[in-house]
Amino acid sequence: MFQIGKTIVSEEILENDFVCNLTACKGACCVGGEYGAPLEDDETDKLVDIYQKVKPFLRPEGIAAIEEQGAFIKGEDGEWETPLVDNNECAYAIFSDQGVAKCGLEAAYEAGATKWKKPISCYLYPVRTREYSEFTAVNYHKWEICDPACTLGAELKVPIYKFVKDALIKKFGKKWYSELEEVAAENARS
Template structure:
């Protein structure tokens, strides 16, 4: 572990490689698990504000879930998260013709319907952050459904922190990421 500003960062995001392999996993992270995507407080407001713009990009099942449960829900851990369709996939998930799960929020963003890409927790994955009173932890979340992403990352020699560069900058800023690159360079000597 090392510290950058008010973050405590695991070396695992430097030491491990990762590149999403949607061809292999079919977006399983959006449909597996027992909870929705973690949301920051400000993201709950964004989801409410953009819902009507995103709605045309969603499946009927997702729309019904959101209209029944709301644009976000409080999870068992007391934190905000996206609602799930029948306790399974994220209500914002859509499926490509080949069955690959994709993010309806990101589709709306890509089509210019919104200015917000998706929850930062999804953008950061496989990095997970947790806010504490004095600091934020930045850790690697290893999940067997991402084994093919680890293999592809190793083959392409892409460390996790480089794979999620855009998301880390979105979360912590350019200066923070520049410090991370310096630490990574020293760490891998």
């Protein structure tokens, strides 16, 4: 672990490789698991505000789940998260003709319907952050469904922190990311 500003960062994001391999995993991170995508407080308002613009991009099952449960829910851990369809996939998940899960929020963004891409937790994945009173923890979340992404990342030699560069900059800023790159360069030399 090392510190950058008010963050405590795991070396695992420097030491492990990762590049999403949707051909292999079919977007399983949007489908697997027991909980929805973690949401930051300000993201709950965004989901409510953009719902009508996003709705045309969603599946009927997702719309039904959102209209029954709400645009977001409070999870068992007391944190905000996206609702699920039948305790399975994220209500905002959509599927390609090939059965690949993708984000309906991102589809709306890419079509110009909204100005918000998706929750930062999804954008950052496989990096997970957790807010504490004095600092933010920045960790690698290893999940076996992402083994193909780890394999592809190793083949392409793309460390996690480079794969999620834009998301890390969005979350923490360019200066923070520059400091992360300095730590990575120091670690590579040692």
